[in-house]
Amino acid sequence: MTQEIRTSTRDLDELRDRTAAWLRVRVGDDAEVSGMSRPSGNGMSSETLFFTAAWAGRETRCVARLAPAREAVPMFPSYDLRAQFDLMRMAREKAGVPAPRALWYEPDPGPLGTPFLVMECVDGEVPPDVAPxxxxxxxxxxxxxxxxxxxxxxxxxxxxxxxxxxxxxxxxxxxxxxxxxxxxxxxxxxxxxxxxxxxxxxxxxxxxxxxxxxxxxxxxxxxxxxxxxxxxxxxxxxxxxxxxxxxxxxxxxxxxxxxxxxxxxxxxxxxxxxxxxxxxxxxxxxxxxxxxxxxxxxxxxxxxxxxxxxxxxxxxxxxxxxxxxxxxxxxxxxxxxxxxxxxxxxxxxxxxx
The missing domain is CATH 3.90.1200.10 (Aminoglycoside phosphotransferase (APH), C-terminal lobe)
Incomplete structure (x- = not known):
């Protein structure tokens, strides 16, 4: 249980560059992406990416959730990221559950090779799965x-x-x-x-x-x-x-x-x-x-x-x-x-x- 569990076959440098290109279309030509990484202690299904997005003189720490590539042997047959995006907003706004603020949902697989969502990163401590x-x-x-x-x-x-x-x-x-x-x-x-x-x-x-x-x-x-x-x-x-x-x-x-x-x-x-x-x-x-x-x-x-x-x-x-x-x-x-x-x-x- 102490080994890192593989959840992705995608290259981080390529993902950073493609995410930056996508973000420039969303928010402006000055957008930059840095510090891209993956979590090591939790997560088995969707691919998770951490990064910092900068545009218009401000920075936002972000988390992206991507449906896994087929060659990564997905945990589930389908990944409805639109539903997850909407659920986070509803849980936060209607139930008062502290779900992260949902920023963007991208249904087009073109930018990163698969649909994805982006939410704000929230700092704190998470009880790890590996090691438990x-x-x-x-x-x-x-x-x-x-x-x-x-x-x-x-x-x-x-x-x-x-x-x-x-x-x-x-x-x-x-x-x-x-x-x-x-x-x-x-x-x-x-x-x-x-x-x-x-x-x-x-x-x-x-x-x-x-x-x-x-x-x-x-x-x-x-x-x-x-x-x-x-x-x-x-x-x-x-x-x-x-x-x-x-x-x-x-x-x-x-x-x-x-x-x-x-x-x-x-x-x-x-x-x-x-x-x-x-x-x-x-x-x-x-x-x-x-x-x-x-x-x-x-x-x-x-x-x-x-x-x-x-x-x-x-x-x-x-x-x-x-x-x-x-x-x-x-x-x-x-x-x-x-x-x-x-x-x-x-x-x-x-x-x-």
Whole structure:
């Protein structure tokens, strides 16, 4: 987990020059781009670029999100950057969620070889994925009180988004609403991501969902989709930017809550298996759900089901990520395809419930 995960095959110098040429068309002939780089600690799907844009006597630090090149073995079959751009604006303006200020959306693949969006860069600290924040660093070393404050603030972001009313027209690009449609979309994603290779563990998990389907679900709301602390920029344990909206969907509130809880369990499990204590008192289900209920009045339900679903969804993603690493020669293909799921032990445990 300490190796850098490859997300791009594009050359940074070429991207800088092409971005500068594009920006001159947008804002004026004096525009310049400098300091282009990629993140190293987070991000698996879209390509992310940091750079400074200068024009008309001012400078703005920017972040660009690009759909990945086909030769980079994309994580997802499509990348609706227009929807992500609009969602960031709606979350910021309607829900008060601190999404970065969206600057430009470029649908034409000509300038950079793919559509992209540009937003303002927000300074702060992000809990890293590589190596996981559970192994050390500012959040690991924080006091229990500061970690609890950060946890409550993260739950508050999800609560604010869920409590905001959006019109059907604002959410039309996110597909059909509801839990059943969400699960069918995940089945289709599994088929796309691993169509030439069966993963029995994940197929058993899909069967488990059918056998344990909730009797009723709560109201459908806008879900952030990738609701986890690694997609938030913090200052003094306070969220200042909420990132990565590509998995947004309309469905039950528990989708976001279970994802946030499970994603910490995923990193905590890796850390414990390496003989380290991690952060065992963080993002626990009871505390997260209790805080959410305090903020919204809604009591989360069927969390065993949604935890399994979160583990399954992440299993499909992780297996795709590992196959990408195999493609680039960074990992060998395991004898057992279920070993492509890094957290197979968690899913196997959940299947016994």
């Amino acid at each position: 924040y559970t192994m050390g660093g500012w959040l690991h070393d924080a006091s229990p009180g500061d970690r609890a404050r950060l946890q409550d603030a993260c739950v508050g972001i999800v609560a604010a988004l869920h409590e905001t009313a959006f019109s059907p027209g604002e959410l039309t690009r996110l597909g059909a609403p509801g839990l059943r449609a969400h699960v069918e979309t995940q089945r289709a994603y599994y088929a796309w991501a691993h169509g030439d290779l069966r993963l029995p563990l994940l197929e058993r998990a899909f069967d488990w969902l059918v056998a344990h389907w909730p009797g009723a679900t709560g109201p459908d709301v806008l879900n952030w989709g990738d609701a986890r602390i690694g997609n938030i920029v913090f200052r003094d344990f306070t969220p200042v930017a909420v990132l990565d909206w590509e998995m947004a969907a309309v469905g039950p509130r528990e989708l976001d809550l279970s994802w946030m809880i499970f994603m910490h369990r995923f990193f905590q499990d890796i850390t414990v298996r390496m003989g380290l204590p991690g952060i065992p008192d963080f993002m626990q289900r009871d505390a997260v759900c209790q805080k959410y209920q305090e903020l919204t009045g809604y009591e989360p339900r069927d969390m065993d089901f949604y935890e399994m679903y979160a583990a399954l969804r992440h299993g499909v993603i992780m297996a795709r990520l590992w196959r990408r690493r195999i493609h680039f020669g960074e990992q060998p293909m395991p004898d057992d395809p279920d070993d492509l799921v890094l957290h197979r032990a968690i899913i196997e445990e959940l299947l016994t419930r």
